[in-house]
Amino acid sequence: MTDTATPKTTAAKGRREGRIAQFLHATEIDTRLLGMIGALLLIWVGFHFFGLYKNGFGAFLTPRNLWNLSVQTSSIGIMATGMVLVIVTRNIDLSVGSILGFCAILMGVLQVKILPQYLGIGHPAIWMLAVLAGIIVGSLVGGFQGVLIAYGKIPAFIVTLGGLLVWRGAAFLVARGETISPVDSTFALLGGGPYGAVGSTGSWIVGLIACAAIIYFVISGRARRQRFGFHVRPIWAEYVMGALACGIVIGAVLLVNAYPWPIGIVRQYAEANNIVLPESGLFISHGFAIPILILVGVGLAMTVLMTRTRFGRYVFAIGGNPEAAKLAGINTQWMTVKIFALMGGLAGLSAVVASARLGSATNALGTLDELYVIAAAVIGGTSLAGGVGTIYGAILGAFVMQSLQTGMVLVGFDAAMQQIIVGSVLVLAVYLDNQYRARAK
Amino acid sequence: MTDKSKQTPLVDLRNISISFGGIKAVDGVSLDLYPGEVVGLLGHNGAGKSTLSKILSGAYEADSGEIWINGKRADIRSPRDARDHNIETIYQTLALADNLDAASNLFLGRELVNRWGMVDDSRMESETRKIMARLNPNFKKLKEPVSALSGGQRQSVAIARAVYFNARILIMDEPTAALGVHETAMVADLIKELKSQGLGIFLISHDTREMMELCDRVSVMKNGQLIGTENVADVTEDDILSMIIMGKNPRAEVA
Ligand SMILES: Nc1ncnc2c1ncn2[C@@H]1O[C@H](COP(=O)(O)OP(=O)(O)O)[C@@H](O)[C@H]1O
Numbered sequence: 001m002t003d004t005a006t007p008k009t010t011a012a013k014g015r016r017e018g019r020i021a022q023f024l025h026a027t028e029i030d031t032r033l034l035g036m037i038g039a040l041l042l043i044w045v046g047f048h049f050f051g052l053y054k055n056g057f058g059a060f061l062t063p064r065n066l067w068n069l070s071v072q073t074s075s076i077g078i079m080a081t082g083m084v085l086v087i088v089t090r091n092i093d094l095s096v097g098s099i100l101g102f103c104a105i106l107m108g109v110l111q112v113k114i115l116p117q118y119l120g121i122g123h124p125a126i127w128m129l130a131v132l133a134g135i136i137v138g139s140l141v142g143g144f145q146g147v148l149i150a151y152g153k154i155p156a157f158i159v160t161l162g163g164l165l166v167w168r169g170a171a172f173l174v175a176r177g178e179t180i181s182p183v184d185s186t187f188a189l190l191g192g193g194p195y196g197a198v199g200s201t202g203s204w205i206v207g208l209i210a211c212a213a214i215i216y217f218v219i220s221g222r223a224r225r226q227r228f229g230f231h232v233r234p235i236w237a238e239y240v241m242g243a244l245a246c247g248i249v250i251g252a253v254l255l256v257n258a259y260p261w262p263i264g265i266v267r268q269y270a271e272a273n274n275i276v277l278p279e280s281g282l283f284i285s286h287g288f289a290i291p292i293l294i295l296v297g298v299g300l301a302m303t304v305l306m307t308r309t310r311f312g313r314y315v316f317a318i319g320g321n322p323e324a325a326k327l328a329g330i331n332t333q334w335m336t337v338k339i340f341a342l343m344g345g346l347a348g349l350s351a352v353v354a355s356a357r358l359g360s361a362t363n364a365l366g367t368l369d370e371l372y373v374i375a376a377a378v379i380g381g382t383s384l385a386g387g388v389g390t391i392y393g394a395i396l397g398a399f400v401m402q403s404l405q406t407g408m409v410l411v412g413f414d415a416a417m418q419q420i421i422v423g424s425v426l427v428l429a430v431y432l433d434n435q436y437r438a439r440a441k
Numbered sequence: 442m443t444d445k446s447k448q449t450p451l452v453d454l455r456n457i458s459i460s461f462g463g464i465k466a467v468d469g470v471s472l473d474l475y476p477g478e479v480v481g482l483l484g485h486n487g488a489g490k491s492t493l494s495k496i497l498s499g500a501y502e503a504d505s506g507e508i509w510i511n512g513k514r515a516d517i518r519s520p521r522d523a524r525d526h527n528i529e530t531i532y533q534t535l536a537l538a539d540n541l542d543a544a545s546n547l548f549l550g551r552e553l554v555n556r557w558g559m560v561d562d563s564r565m566e567s568e569t570r571k572i573m574a575r576l577n578p579n580f581k582k583l584k585e586p587v588s589a590l591s592g593g594q595r596q597s598v599a600i601a602r603a604v605y606f607n608a609r610i611l612i613m614d615e616p617t618a619a620l621g622v623h624e625t626a627m628v629a630d631l632i633k634e635l636k637s638q639g640l641g642i643f644l645i646s647h648d649t650r651e652m653m654e655l656c657d658r659v660s661v662m663k664n665g666q667l668i669g670t671e672n673v674a675d676v677t678e679d680d681i682l683s684m685i686i687m688g689k690n691p692r693a694e695v696a
């Protein structure tokens with residue numbers, strides 16, 4: 001999976017000779033990706049031991065915390081994948097947090113006040129209609145902004161800055177500032193929680209399918225390259241890469257399965273299903289939370305979109321040279337509309353996850369999210385100069401942002417300190433990225 | 442080339458004009474091009490050569506005038522329309538997306554896809570290898586973004602893109618500007634080869650000697666206007682130079 005259109009960043013070799021360099025060269029691992037994972041682990045371990053030192057227990061590296069981290073990252077992560085396309089094409093979208101709030105409140109009103117009148121409370125179509133409505137409204141709002149940018153020739157910064165205010169205001173007007181709750185019970189599962197997770201068996205199934213897919217792609221990718229007579233990795237490197245990827249997947253399964261339901265939920269569940277609780281209690285695993293599976297699904301779909309479709313190729317081309325893209329016959333204006341519509345649709349999907357997690361919809365949902373989403377994309381290596389960015393980078397960036405946030409809460413930093421640190425990390429990350437790119441050249 | 446008057450021209454530009462904010466970049470220019478012919482466009486910087494060629498390639502829409510292709514009125518409003526008429530262009534600016542590799546640039550807008558509609562990078566890379574082996578055997582950096590390439594290598598990518606898709610009409614806007622002596626000679630050979638295959642080529646260059654060697658006819662432009670078009674066999678290099686500099690056609694007065 002190294003033959004994508006994004007610039008290769010494996011060229012930092014030469015400086016560090018020796019085994020590590022050889023290993024990286026043979027496996028064609030993206031060293032920038034490695035750096036990001038390293039930074040993430042450093043944050044995790046750092047907060048864990050800082051907590052251990054300061055409070056007497058390290059609360060970070062626990063199944064419970066990491067599971068919660070995955071749920072909390074989902075909403076920002078989903079939007080960050082769309083922000084990559086926006087930023088790669090040299091635009092910006094400041095309105096995503098407000099679109100999220102607007103979609104959330106619309107979905108809330110729809111499923112709590114409108115649909116039950118016609119379908120009855122708890123009707124299974126309610127959650128589907130609500131989700132559909134949220135995504136469609138988000139896409140329309142985004143697409144509308146895209147039209148103003150592409151055909152109205154108003155800078156994206158201005159259009160979406162306006163959108164930031166307009167959609168937040170509109171979100172208030174929909175329910176006059178009321179909080180809408182509780183959301184439909186099936187809808188609520190999309191936000192995670194003990195019932196909103198796929199359990200132990202489900203997680204193993206997901207994990208094994210993922211491993212099978214990894215093995216398939218390693219083998220088929222190698223066969224394809226051989227068929228065309230291209231350079232292939234040494235066979236041991238293929239094994240290492242395959243094993244590493246499968247190992248990470250299985251590790252994740254073990255982790256989410258190691259986080260049991262709290263005793264209260266277990267009791268409730270046992271009562272509802274007429275199970276006699278044994279003396280020692282029952283160990284029921286959470287397994288993967290539904291929102292993280294949504295994020296993974298979105299991440300995969302967006303990666304395919306960016307690296308395997310014409311659409312994705314045009315996104316990069318527009319970012320690299322808009323003039324050249326036009327001369328190659330690409331309808332850059334319509335592309336811009338589609339990109340913003342996609343961004344809006346993802347904000348709608350994030351609204352599903354965020355309001356489901358909360359169990360209610362408020363007009364303030366998603367406030368300041370645009371900044372975290374942009375920060376996630378940028379920390380993940382998306383260049384504001386355009387033309388460069390990856391989906392996995394943005395998702396990792398979202399994890400970095402959320403890990404910082406969670407970690408600081410766990411060790412007891414106050415809100416002011418949190419803001420200072422998050423802001424500084426953003427600036428530092430971009431500085432380091434620039435340094436890295438300059439060297440890789 | 443009197444025999445040509447009986448043939449249908451491949452391209453017939455009639456009275457083309459375009460202005461940018463009051464400046465007439467192209468002012469009532471008429472030009473034609475026959476199959477197997479190379480027509481050179483000469484003139485100072487700002488004469489309107491690139492703008493005229495961009496009208497034919499669909500990058501600009503003329504304010505007035507007509508484009509006829511193969512004896513039929515053609516409505517070219519976009520680069521896609523031009524491609525549909527088998528017109529390929531090597532732009533003076535090369536028009537490459539710097540962040541993409543050679544294959545992605547070569548196939549930009551016309552990607553090869555597999556049966557699921559996914560871009561087939563391997564096949565595009567393989568095709569790129571083949572055409573580059575023909576055009577520039579030294580070209581090795583297939584997987585690098587083209588920003589990492591030298592001027593000459595970038596130029597070969599742009600040339601490969603125009604040649605790969607079996608153009609019938611080729612516009613080459615200063616294709617040798619960034620090339621060394623050896624590469625320039627290769628482009629000259631390529632032009633001769635394409636000409637012998639029956640393509641019609643508009644060639645823009647500042648090198649009058651090169652133009653005398655490669656072109657059948659040359660047209661000289663100044664301030665957006667066509668000064669004159671001459672058969673290369675009938676004029677000397679000095680005649681051409683004086684047309685470029687004086688903005689007058691000395692032979693027109695004699696005749
Ligand atoms: N997109 C444009 N906008 C405004 N003016 C332009 C544009 N393109 C070309 N021009 C003007 O048109 C004239 C002809 O330019 P050009 O065709 O590039 O000349 P040449 O290729 O002969 O050097 C110049 O005065 C140039 O400044």
Ligand SMILES: [Mg+2]
Pocket residue numbers: 487490491492533614
């Ligand atoms: Mg020019």
